[in-house]
Amino acid sequence: MLGLPSVPASCLRPRDPRRGAVLTLTFVAVVAVGAFTGCWDREDGAAAAARTDASAPGAPRAPGTADREAVARAAAEAVAEGKSGKKAAQEVVSRSGDRWGTVYDRGEYAAFAEGLDGHWTGVGVWAVRARDGMITVDGVQPAGPAARAGLRAGDRLLSVDGHAVTGLAVADVVALLRGTAGTPVVLNLSRDGADLTETVLRERLSAEPVTVRQLAGDVTVIKVASFTRGSGERVRAAVRAAPAGGGVVLDLRGNRGGLVAEAVTAASAFLDGGLVATYDVRGEQRVLNAAPGGDTTRPLVTLVDGGTMSAAELVTGALQDRGRAVAVGSRTFGKGSVQMPTELPDGSVAELTVGTYRTPAGRSLDGVGITPDVPAGERAEERAVTVLGGLGVGP
Numbered sequence: 001m002l003g004l005p006s007v008p009a010s011c012l013r014p015r016d017p018r019r020g021a022v023l024t025l026t027f028v029a030v031v032a033v034g035a036f037t038g039c040w041d042r043e044d045g046a047a048a049a050a051r052t053d054a055s056a057p058g059a060p061r062a063p064g065t066a067d068r069e070a071v072a073r074a075a076a077e078a079v080a081e082g083k084s085g086k087k088a089a090q091e092v093v094s095r096s097g098d099r100w101g102t103v104y105d106r107g108e109y110a111a112f113a114e115g116l117d118g119h120w121t122g123v124g125v126w127a128v129r130a131r132d133g134m135i136t137v138d139g140v141q142p143a144g145p146a147a148r149a150g151l152r153a154g155d156r157l158l159s160v161d162g163h164a165v166t167g168l169a170v171a172d173v174v175a176l177l178r179g180t181a182g183t184p185v186v187l188n189l190s191r192d193g194a195d196l197t198e199t200v201l202r203e204r205l206s207a208e209p210v211t212v213r214q215l216a217g218d219v220t221v222i223k224v225a226s227f228t229r230g231s232g233e234r235v236r237a238a239v240r241a242a243p244a245g246g247g248v249v250l251d252l253r254g255n256r257g258g259l260v261a262e263a264v265t266a267a268s269a270f271l272d273g274g275l276v277a278t279y280d281v282r283g284e285q286r287v288l289n290a291a292p293g294g295d296t297t298r299p300l301v302t303l304v305d306g307g308t309m310s311a312a313e314l315v316t317g318a319l320q321d322r323g324r325a326v327a328v329g330s331r332t333f334g335k336g337s338v339q340m341p342t343e344l345p346d347g348s349v350a351e352l353t354v355g356t357y358r359t360p361a362g363r364s365l366d367g368v369g370i371t372p373d374v375p376a377g378e379r380a381e382e383r384a385v386t387v388l389g390g391l392g393v394g395p
Helices: 020-024 046-056 069-082 086-098 104-117 170-177 231-241 260-266 310-319 380-390
Strands: 102-105 119-121 125-129 133-139 156-160 184-191 194-201 202-205 210-215 219-224 245-250 275-281 284-290 300-304 328-331 337-343 349-358
Touching: 069 086, 069 337, 069 349, 086 102, 086 349, 102 104, 102 170, 104 119, 104 170, 125 170, 125 349, 156 170, 210 231, 219 231, 219 380, 231 260, 260 275, 260 284, 260 310, 275 310, 275 337, 300 310, 300 380, 310 328, 328 380
Parallel strands: 219 245, 245 300, 300 328
Antiparallel strands: 102 349, 119 202, 125 133, 133 156, 156 184, 184 194, 210 219, 275 284, 275 349, 337 349
């Protein structure tokens, strides 16, 4: 990819976001806050290898993925005719059945890359697109513009500044929500059958990806909101600083993913080398290994829920399969596909699904998710502490 600043090479859609781009990660998408779900950091060696394989001519294409060459050809033909290359490419992606594939213009992708550093301009809302094309608010950033305006998870987003959004790709919805800090955006919503209109001011936003709390009984709760740059090392630092002999609750609830390299670093905090996951890129299998020297004896519980996606599922699956952690909570989202970017002739970027990843035990999580070892609902953290008690740690 030429001329793209610090762009990640792969992101899970829904993607999952960190700017709005992520919305595709699933991926669910994150609309203004960015939810990215499984992105390859440009400097990551595994990512570089994957990009090389993805570029191989004639490489096999998995079902439900877009043909990279067809996407690039459509964009080039549109540009030659004076039309939008991005729009033409998106039409090919939409017809392909690639659920997480999307196309960004250069500015959108640059904003997405910026979001991976934990900063973005928006209204502070995550959104997902259902299979029927309806855009739904999946989460609202506490104290953000959308939260102050009264938006709630579950609200249906009908239009942004008069532009209907039903059926749009999440990335396109995010583009509508983005803008200059201090400018208003009018949102038309549906809640419990009633239509609502809210005017929200965009703001420059940021988030702390890793926070740490101490509970009674030498229990350390490490909450990872997203795997932005530097988050993996922050997890490792938190583990090193935890009380000797104490236990850790690794809270990945609502974590829509992020940079795969950061997720591997986080998993390495609890492993002494070895396999974290495998992934395939157009039929070529690659391996992600933990770094040596992690804490392999401290009792560990991972907290997960339906908002745990992509790179966060990769961490959970690795720790569960290797017998390193007990997973507590509810079934995770199930976003186990890998997306990688291709720069198009007009400078836009097509992020297309190229394969899937598997846990150390060979499980594919795509569309399935992870079933926790110990089911728990609203009082999941209390249940996690109880589980640590059974492992000899806690009050």
